[in-house]
Amino acid sequence: MVLLTRLAKQVYRRSSEELLGMHLRLLMALSYLRDHDQAPQQELAEALCMDANNVVLLLNELEELGHVARRRDPEDRRRHLVELTTQGRRALARAERAQEGIEDEVLQALDPSERAVLWQLLTRALQGAEPAMNEPYSATIASIST
Secondary structure: HHHHHHHHHHHHHOOOOOHHHOOOOHHHHHHHHHOOOOOEEEHHHHHHHHOOHHHHHHHHHHHHOEEEEEEOOOOOEEEEEEEOOHHHHHHHHHHHHHHHHHHHHOOOOOOOEEEHHHHHHHHHHHHHHOOOOOOOOOOHHEEEHH
């Protein structure tokens, strides 16, 4: 686990706001919203392991940038649904291209088949650690959860 933590820190260190075009926490939120269209705000809080107040601040920032829109849930007016805007999708695509370069840099010692095995093993380990995940696996959840 120490090695896994150290490897994750290498990714975080290289994931600068300048390179990604946004802070890594915004990238993780946008990635989740892309994979979970119109997610309830509370679901986003749980997925990001953040308290509700911090998620509101995060969403305020994303809304100001034009990356997300919050709407009342027509079935439960107390809840907000969050959706990615077209502008948010474009910003996410740019950030993910930069993130791929970081991943290539960090995993340069592994050939493509080794990277595939690493991804499969990490996926299986994460699914075992988070048994509440009843949905098909999403790389977004892996990135948020680490």
